Amino acid sequence: MMGTRYKCLVTVFLILLASPEISHGCEMEGVIFWHFWQDVSIQDVFEGVVVNRSTSNILGIQSVTQTLTNRGPYMEVLMLDSFFIIRTNESFKYYEEYETSHQISVATTFNCVGGSTNSLTFIITVNDTNNNDPIFRPDDVYEFTMIPPLPPGFQITNNLNQILVRDIDLTTQRINFEILDNSYFIIDYDASSTTPKEFLASLKTTTFIRNIPETIEFIISATDVDLTGDPRRTSNATIRIQSDGSFELPEELVFSQTFYLADYTEENQIRLQEPITLQQGYHEQVTFSLVSGISILDEH
Numbered sequence: 001m002m003g004t005r006y007k008c009l010v011t012v013f014l015i016l017l018a019s020p021e022i023s024h025g026c027e028m029e030g031v032i033f034w035h036f037w038q039d040v041s042i043q044d045v046f047e048g049v050v051v052n053r054s055t056s057n058i059l060g061i062q063s064v065t066q067t068l069t070n071r072g073p074y075m076e077v078l079m080l081d082s083f084f085i086i087r088t089n090e091s092f093k094y095y096e097e098y099e100t101s102h103q104i105s106v107a108t109t110f111n112c113v114g115g116s117t118n119s120l121t122f123i124i125t126v127n128d129t130n131n132n133d134p135i136f137r138p139d140d141v142y143e144f145t146m147i148p149p150l151p152p153g154f155q156i157t158n159n160l161n162q163i164l165v166r167d168i169d170l171t172t173q174r175i176n177f178e179i180l181d182n183s184y185f186i187i188d189y190d191a192s193s194t195t196p197k198e199f200l201a202s203l204k205t206t207t208f209i210r211n212i213p214e215t216i217e218f219i220i221s222a223t224d225v226d227l228t229g230d231p232r233r234t235s236n237a238t239i240r241i242q243s244d245g246s247f248e249l250p251e252e253l254v255f256s257q258t259f260y261l262a263d264y265t266e267e268n269q270i271r272l273q274e275p276i277t278l279q280q281g282y283h284e285q286v287t288f289s290l291v292s293g294i295s296i297l298d299e300h
């Protein structure tokens with residue numbers, strides 16, 4: 001009787017010496033202090049097993065808490081035989097669509113042999129890759145109706161008429177906008193968006209635009225700038241600027257000649273040597289009047 005109890009005590013003492021964590025029961029490969037979190041990282045395009053650790057003395061998983069995300073959860077957490085597994089599930093494909101955080105934390109509580117429980121947290125860092133194009137929203141054709149004349153520096157885009165690009169990559173910092181084939185307008189990045197993953201452009205005139213007789217059409221490009229070091233991605237959109245016809249200002253009037261010769265007759269009449277005409281800007285409402293300053297050329 002006494003001999004057996006003594007042997008028992010010795011065994012427990014030896015196990016305690018061999019493993020300081022034995023009183024907690026559960027054991028996992030790579031884990032010495034259960035209250036320290038474990039760091040792992042995956043790429044945003046990753047699919048599959050994120051964590052696979054051999055374990056012993058674990059009876060099962062009591063509970064799992066994943067960071068609160070907009071959607072998700074994105075990880076499946078389970079024991080497979082005696083291996084502890086964290087793997088991505090179907091929703092992780094859409095992680096960048098909905099999330100801005102670069103980390104997912106998974107806290108698991110295990111039931112251990114002997115009746116105790118142990119908790120362990122994995123912090124999974126999601127490394128960004130530039131795997132998404134900038135996308136023009138709502139689509140890649142923008143139409144603006146303006147009332148000319150437009151002064152130089154006139155802002156075409158505003159709160160109601162935006163040029164908006166969505167780029168869901170986790171580290172996109174800004175979008176570089178360019179106009180490909182028109183010098184009357186200039187486009188710049190507008191940093192005023194407060195919505196994550198959405199980027200605005202500011203479109204302005206560079207010059208005085210008196211009239212828009214027909215729709216002006218040109219192409220703009222959007223190129224993402226991020227922290228991945230991957231090749232940048234570019235998308236194009238079409239801009240159409242048309243005039244609100246009801247407010248159209250007539251074209252600038254241009255006479256065909258800068259001066260006209262006329263004969264002043266004995267009967268006090270002015271007889272033009274050629275008719276006064278306009279070379280540009282004729283319109284039903286154009287009226288002609290003689291203002292002042294007739295110079296008489298003495299042809300004697």
Ligand SMILES: *[C@@H]1O[C@H](CO)[C@@H](O)[C@H](O)[C@H]1NC(C)=O
Nearest residue numbers: 040041042043125126127128
């Ligand atoms: C994630 O990025 C970190 C820091 O740059 C790097 O050490 C790690 O190897 C990366 N992980 C993967 C899976 O690419």
Ligand SMILES: *[C@@H]1O[C@H](CO)[C@@H](O)[C@H](O)[C@H]1NC(C)=O
Nearest residue numbers: 049052053054080083085087
């Ligand atoms: C986990 O690792 C073990 C040993 O390397 C392997 O046999 C097992 O298939 C792995 N499990 C998963 C789900 O990948």
Ligand SMILES: *[C@@H]1O[C@H](CO)[C@@H](O)[C@H](O)[C@H]1NC(C)=O
Nearest residue numbers: 073074075076077089090091
């Ligand atoms: C992904 O895994 C989580 C946790 O297991 C689960 O709640 C969610 O429904 C899964 N989603 C999909 C699409 O499988």
Ligand SMILES: *[C@@H]1O[C@H](CO)[C@@H](O)[C@H](O)[C@H]1NC(C)=O
Nearest residue numbers: 180219220221234235236237
């Ligand atoms: C954008 O338009 C330019 C000029 O038309 C063209 O060269 C380029 O390939 C286009 N890029 C994309 C991504 O469509």
